Amino acid sequence: MAEDVYKPGNLLTSLKRHAAAIATGLRYLLSTKRMTVRYPEFLIDLGEGYRGMIRWRRERCISCGLCAQICPAAAMKMYKLPGEKKMFPGINYQRCIFCGFCVDVCPAFALEHTPVHDLSYEELDEMIYIPERFDTEWVSPALKEGARPVKVVFDEEVGLRHEPK
Amino acid sequence: MTSQGSSEPRASPYFWYRLMGRDEEGYDVYELFIGPQHPASGHMRIIVRLDGDIIVDAEPDIGYVHRTMEKLAEGREYIKNIPLFERATIIDAANITWGYVRAVEQLLGLEAPPRAEYLRTLLAEINRIASHLYGFGIAGIMLNHSTMFMWAFGDREVWVQLAEDLTGARLTHSYIIPGGVRRNLPQDFREKALKAIRYMEKRLQDYERIFVKNPVIIARYVDVGVIKADEAKRLGIVGPNLRAAGVRYDARIAEKYGAYPELEFEIPVREEGDAMARLLVRIEEIRQSMSIIKQILDKIPDGPIFHEKYYRMLPPKLKEFVESTGRLKLPGAFIRLKPEPGEAVARVEMGHGEVFYHIVSDGSIKPYRVRVITPAFRNVVLYRYLTRGARFMDLPAIYGSIDYFPPEGDR
Ligand code: SF4
Ligand code: SF4
Numbered sequence A: 001m002a003e004d005v006y007k008p009g010n011l012l013t014s015l016k017r018h019a020a021a022i023a024t025g026l027r028y029l030l031s032t033k034r035m036t037v038r039y040p041e042f043l044i045d046l047g048e049g050y051r052g053m054i055r056w057r058r059e060r061c062i063s064c065g066l067c068a069q070i071c072p073a074a075a076m077k078m079y080k081l082p083g084e085k086k087m088f089p090g091i092n093y094q095r096c097i098f099c100g101f102c103v104d105v106c107p108a109f110a111l112e113h114t115p116v117h118d119l120s121y122e123e124l125d126e127m128i129y130i131p132e133r134f135d136t137e138w139v140s141p142a143l144k145e146g147a148r149p150v151k152v153v154f155d156e157e158v159g160l161r162h163e164p165k
Numbered sequence B: 001m002t003s004q005g006s007s008e009p010r011a012s013p014y015f016w017y018r019l020m021g022r023d024e025e026g027y028d029v030y031e032l033f034i035g036p037q038h039p040a041s042g043h044m045r046i047i048v049r050l051d052g053d054i055i056v057d058a059e060p061d062i063g064y065v066h067r068t069m070e071k072l073a074e075g076r077e078y079i080k081n082i083p084l085f086e087r088a089t090i091i092d093a094a095n096i097t098w099g100y101v102r103a104v105e106q107l108l109g110l111e112a113p114p115r116a117e118y119l120r121t122l123l124a125e126i127n128r129i130a131s132h133l134y135g136f137g138i139a140g141i142m143l144n145h146s147t148m149f150m151w152a153f154g155d156r157e158v159w160v161q162l163a164e165d166l167t168g169a170r171l172t173h174s175y176i177i178p179g180g181v182r183r184n185l186p187q188d189f190r191e192k193a194l195k196a197i198r199y200m201e202k203r204l205q206d207y208e209r210i211f212v213k214n215p216v217i218i219a220r221y222v223d224v225g226v227i228k229a230d231e232a233k234r235l236g237i238v239g240p241n242l243r244a245a246g247v248r249y250d251a252r253i254a255e256k257y258g259a260y261p262e263l264e265f266e267i268p269v270r271e272e273g274d275a276m277a278r279l280l281v282r283i284e285e286i287r288q289s290m291s292i293i294k295q296i297l298d299k300i301p302d303g304p305i306f307h308e309k310y311y312r313m314l315p316p317k318l319k320e321f322v323e324s325t326g327r328l329k330l331p332g333a334f335i336r337l338k339p340e341p342g343e344a345v346a347r348v349e350m351g352h353g354e355v356f357y358h359i360v361s362d363g364s365i366k367p368y369r370v371r372v373i374t375p376a377f378r379n380v381v382l383y384r385y386l387t388r389g390a391r392f393m394d395l396p397a398i399y400g401s402i403d404y405f406p407p408e409g410d411r
Helices: A011-030 A066-070 A101-105 B014-019 B069-074 B078-086 B090-108 B114-142 B146-167 B189-212 B215-221 B229-235 B251-255 B275-299 B316-325 B332-336 B375-379 B382-387 B394-402 B406-410
Strands: A042-044 A054-056 A076-080 A087-092 A111-113 A148-155 A159-164 B029-034 B045-051 B054-061 B342-349 B354-361 B369-373
Touching: A011 B189, A011 B215, A054 A087, A066 A076, A066 A101, A066 B332, A101 A111, A101 B332, A148 B146, A148 B189, A159 B146, A159 B189, B045 B394, B054 B382, B054 B394, B069 B078, B069 B369, B078 B090, B090 B114, B090 B342, B090 B354, B090 B369, B114 B146, B114 B189, B114 B275, B114 B394, B146 B189, B189 B275, B215 B275, B215 B394, B229 B382, B251 B342, B275 B394, B354 B375, B375 B406, B382 B394
Parallel strands: A042 A148
Antiparallel strands: A054 A111, A076 A087, A148 A159, B029 B045, B045 B054, B342 B354, B354 B369
C-alpha cells in the first residue's frame, strides 16, 4: 500500500492528494456520527466483567487473609475489629490498582468487582475503607445525579456506538 | 579538528570566534533544551545543538520516569511483579508482561495450555494495534496534524474496548499469568472483534488519504531521518524501526512463542529506512495483526485456560464458578510461587520492538534479580543518529516516527 508516496509527484498529483485529504476531513466534519460519550449526562454501563470498585460481603468472608497477601499494591489489609477475634479485610483506594487479584484469590466469593469506577474524594482519608465501611453497595455518583446509562456497541461505521440501555 | 604533524599549536582564531559568539571550530552552535515538559512526548528531554537551522547533535536525556522497577521486582513475589512491569508500557501491557511470564514459566517448568496461548496471542495483537495507533497519533500531533491525533486515539478506543471485554480492564489487564490467562473468551467476542476489524480496515484507508498520502506529510517524512540496515544492526535497533531499515527480524518469528507458529502472517519490511518507511511498516503491521486476530478467532482450540497443576488445587465450588463464568479463580498457593534456583531468559515482540527479560531465581518466593531491556531503551539512541545534519524542523518528524515511549525506556 501507499507505494507511490516515494514516487516524485507533480503539481497535479499533489493537488489531487490535497483535495482527497480535505474531502476526507470534511466528510467526517459533516457527519453526525460521534464516538464520544457526554459524561456525566450519559454513563457507559460497563457490565459484569469490568474490574471496578470492589464489593466486600462480610457475611461471606472467612477471614483467610489471602486477599491481603496477594495484593501487589498493599492496598488490601487485614484489620482487627473491636470485640471480634477474627480479622477482616479493608481496602485503601489510594493504593489499589484494580488488578483484581484479591477477587480472584478469594475462596469464599466475599469479594466482587462492581462496574462502578467514577468515584471521587475530597479527602485522602475517605479513600481508606476499614471493614466497617468496606461492606457497602457502590453507586456511581453520575447515576445518582440522573445520568442515563448507555451501552457500548461495536459498529462498522463509527467504531463504537453508545445506545441507551 | 585538525590533525597536524607538528607539535607546534596552530595559531587559533578562537579569540575572534569568541568575540563573534562562535565556538572553537567557528560554528555558531547553540544549545536548545526541549523538554522535559514537552507537549507531545512528556517525561524526557532532548538537548539539541544547532548550527543555524541544522542539528549538529541531539542528545536524548532520559530518566525522568525511572521507577527502579528492576530493584522493586526483587522485593515482590513472582506474581506481584506482573502489575509492576505492566506499568513500564501501559499501552502495551499484554506484551510487556508476557515476556516476564514466559521467563517465570521456564523457571517453574510450566507451559500454558494451547487455548491460553491463543488467548495470550489474541490480547497481544489487540495491544499491538492499540500501541501502533497511539504512536501514530503522537506522530501526527508532532507534525501539527491534530486530526490524525484525534482519529488515531479515537480508533484506539475500539481496541481498548475489545481488550476490556476480554480482560475487564482497559489498559492494566494483568491478564497473562504463569500457567495461563485469567479469563476465557466472552461469548460475543468474535462478532465484536470482526466488526472492529472491518471498521479499522476502512479507517486505514481514511488515514491514507488524510495523512499518509497527504503531500504535506510526504514532504516531511520521505527521506527524513534515514537509517540503513547496517547501521541499524550495529546500534541494536529493534521493532518496526529496525524492519523499516530493511532487516527482517521479529521476535515472534525468532522465538516461536505463543500461538504464532500456527498462524500465518507476514513481517512487513521496507528498505528506505526513513520516517515514512517506519510509518508504513507500522500501518502494515496493524493489518497483519488484524489478520492474526481473525485467524485466532477461527482456530482457537477448546480446552482449559489454566495449567492443570494449579487448577487442580481449586475446591469444586470454585471450579464450578470458573466453568460457568469463564473467570479464573486463583489457588492460595499461587501467591507464593517458588521456582527452583536457576536462570531464565525470554523475549517477546512488543509493539515497539523486542523486550528481553532475564530472571535469576535463588529458590525463594521472590526473584533474586530481574533484568529487563525494553525496546524503547534500545531505540532511544536513534535520537542521536537520525537527527545529525537534519534541519531543526525535522526533529519533531523524526521524534514521532521513532515511537519512543519514555516510561518504557526508563522503567
Ligand atoms: S484489586 Fe489488586 S491492588 Fe486492589 S486491593 Fe485487590 S489485589 Fe490489591
Ligand atoms: S480472601 Fe475473601 S474470604 Fe479471605 S479474608 Fe479476603 S475477603 Fe475474606
